[in-house]
Amino acid sequence: MDYDKIKYTVYAIYTKCEITELPFNCLDMINRKGYECKKYSQLTPIKYQACMELSADSCMIGNVIYYNDKKSARRIRFSLMHELGHIELDTENETEANLFASNILCPSIALYFARISNIREISNLFNISLECAKYAKEFYEKWLYSVKTYGMTDIDRKLYQHFYKDDIRQFIFKESQCIYCDNIIYNSNKPICSKCDKPPAENEASGPPSPTDFLIAESSWLYHGI
Numbered sequence: 324m325d326y327d328k329i330k331y332t333v334y335a336i337y338t339k340c341e342i343t344e345l346p347f348n349c350l351d352m353i354n355r356k357g358y359e360c361k362k363y364s365q366l367t368p369i370k371y372q373a374c375m376e377l378s379a380d381s382c383m384i385g386n387v388i389y390y391n392d393k394k395s396a397r398r399i400r401f402s403l404m405h406e407l408g409h410i411e412l413d414t415e416n417e418t419e420a421n422l423f424a425s426n427i428l429c430p431s432i433a434l435y436f437a438r439i440s441n442i443r444e445i446s447n448l449f450n451i452s453l454e455c456a457k458y459a460k461e462f463y464e465k466w467l468y469s470v471k472t473y474g475m476t477d478i479d480r481k482l483y484q485h486f487y488k489d490d491i492r493q494f495i496f497k498e499s500q501c502i503y504c505d506n507i508i509y510n511s512n513k514p515i516c517s518k519c520d521k522p523p524a525e526n527e528a529s530g531p532p533s534p535t536d537f538l539i540a541e542s543s544w545l546y547h548g549i
């Protein structure tokens with residue numbers, strides 16, 4: 324298994340399609356790569372049957388990726404990336420296509436900066452299935468061991484640079500705003516920043532919240548569309 328080839332291919336796609344945020348829109352990205360996607364539900368009964376016989380999830384005929392749109396969104400994302408892996412790596416190997424999918428959806432270096440290890444949290448942050456999250460975590464653990472033992476490789480450095488934001492000098496793949504204080508939250512899907520997420524005992528040091536605090540909190544919820 325050529326892990327470096329998989330990572331270089333992922334990097335080439337991130338660069339070409341200008342993907343600097345995770346999770347990204349898979350259908351958009353495939354279109355930007357110049358491939359066509361078709362839903363199983365839009366096929367004629369004969370074509371539908373043929374696709375289902377190839378796979379209940381997705382298949383590729385020519386340069387068209389067909390996917391079963393009745394499956395869950397997270398499973399579809401994996402299937403689409405699996406098929407793209409077959410095309411981009413020019414391989415029929417299923418394990419390689421799976422590795423490609425897990426690496427492009429949840430690269431080890433991003434998982435490192437997410438600072439999470441729980442499968443469910445990984446699945447939610449990267450919008451991937453639990454199965455894919457488990458796979459990504461296993462790959463990440465091997466990667467981390469290798470980085471700790473031998474240091475970062477050339478492709479690790481390229482991926483690091485790709486997501487590195489010069490102005491804040493950090494590896495950033497996701498930004499959002501705290502619903503309470505408007506602080507920017509990096510690499511997380513928590514709605515509240517770490518400053519506001521303190522246990523009640525620490526927050527209530529200055530006494531119970533005043534009605535004004537409630538009003539501020541309420542308008543924050545209203546105006547941030549949550």
Ligand SMILES: [Zn+2]
Binds near residue numbers: 405406409416417420
């Ligand atoms: Zn396959």
Ligand SMILES: [Zn+2]
Binds near residue numbers: 503515517519520
């Ligand atoms: Zn906050």
